[in-house]
Amino acid sequence: AQTVTQSQPEMSVQEAETVTLSCTYDTSESDYYLFWYKQPPSRQMILVIRQEAYKQQNATENRFSVNFQKAAKSFSLKISDSQLGDAAMYFCAYRGRYNYGQNFVFGPGTRLSVLP
Amino acid sequence: EAQVTQNPRYLITVTGKKLTVTCSQNMNHEYMSWYRQDPGLGLRQIYYSMNVEVTDKGDVPEGYKVSRKEKRNFPLILESPSPNQTSLYFCASSLWGSSGAISSPLHFGNGTRLTVT
Numbered sequence: 241a242q243t244v245t246q247s248q249p250e251m252s253v254q255e256a257e258t259v260t261l262s263c264t265y266d267t268s269e270s271d272y273y274l275f276w277y278k279q280p281p282s283r284q285m286i287l288v289i290r291q292e293a294y295k296q297q298n299a300t301e302n303r304f305s306v307n308f309q310k311a312a313k314s315f316s317l318k319i320s321d322s323q324l325g326d327a328a329m330y331f332c333a334y335r336g337r338y339n340y341g342q343n344f345v346f347g348p349g350t351r352l353s354v355l356p
Numbered sequence: 357e358a359q360v361t362q363n364p365r366y367l368i369t370v371t372g373k374k375l376t377v378t379c380s381q382n383m384n385h386e387y388m389s390w391y392r393q394d395p396g397l398g399l400r401q402i403y404y405s406m407n408v409e410v411t412d413k414g415d416v417p418e419g420y421k422v423s424r425k426e427k428r429n430f431p432l433i434l435e436s437p438s439p440n441q442t443s444l445y446f447c448a449s450s451l452w453g454s455s456g457a458i459s460s461p462l463h464f465g466n467g468t469r470l471t472v473t
Contacts, residue, residue, distance in 0.1 A: 249396070275461055285446065285464035292459065331398060337458050344389070344450075344462055348398040 242267045244334050246347035253322045254355050260307075261317045261350045263332030269293075272336045274308070274315045279329040279349075288330070291315065319352075327354040358383045362447045362465025369437055370473055377432045377468050379447030385463070387452035388430040389414070390422065392443040393467075399446065405430055406452055437472040444469050 243266045253259035265274070276288040291299045291308050298306050303320045319326055332347040360381045369375055381388065389404040391414075401414030405424040419441055421433040430449075434441060445468045451460035 271458070273458055283444065283467045283469075285448075285462075285467075287461045290459070290461060333462070335458060335461075344401075344448075346391075346399040348396060 242269075242334055242336055242345045244332050244345050244347035246330075246332055246350050248350045249348070250351045250353070252353040252355055253319070253326075255322055255324060257322055258318060258320045259322055259352065261319075261330050261332075261352065263315045263317070263347055265313050265315065265332075265334050265345075267313070267334065267336060269336045272334060274306075275333040275335065276304070276306070276315075276317045277331045277333060278326075279331065280325075280327070285331075289317070322354050324354050324356065327352055358463070360447055360449055360463050360465040362445075362468055364468060365466060366469050368471045368473070371438055372436050375434050375437060375470075377434075377445060377447075377470070379430045379432065379465055380428050381430075381449040381463070382428065383449060383463065384427065385449035385451055386427070387450045387457075388424065389448050389450075389462070390420070390430070390432045391446045391448065392416065392441075393446060394443050402432070402445075437470075439472050442470060442472050 245264045272293045274291045278286045278288050289301045305318045307316045329349045329351050331349045334345045363378050386407045390402040391399040393399050400416045403422040405411040447465040448462040450462050451457040
């Protein structure tokens, strides 16, 4: 079964600085997607960014970008110019094509604090 | 507006009193799923459904029931709640089955904070 690991339970960053959140996953599939979700204190789950396994180019959405290393099964999230509103829990998620109904697998999350 | 509507947002109940958390989506998604979120454990899947009348167990199904009689609705039923079911619950939906479905993210409801005393 696929697993997703986030080894940093908590991180902090100074406002305007850059922070990188780590995510590794384990799979034998070649076709899959990876996602980062943000959960602010409002507890809403907000999609931040997604990456297709077949695309070598790293996805970017404004201040958010990923470093996707397929061979290493690593999918880190970089937040540039951190803002107070970036403070949240961040979840890494994997979606495979072939693991049927349980095809979204989440990591345990990283809580990010942004210091003014 | 495309959304997943989940109710109630907060629920306090006592052990053994049956309850239902409702979930409805307006995106015509085939796939719907329930998760519970507990500190340090991330989101764990309770049940999922790939279409009407098709449901299956996730990782933590004990003590829960679901039904999918209509495509848009996927209620979560706790027949006899216990304190270990105190948690934050999310309903979510996504495309399923088509060739492009794999790129579709999960769309989440706003969560239900359940407390069982």
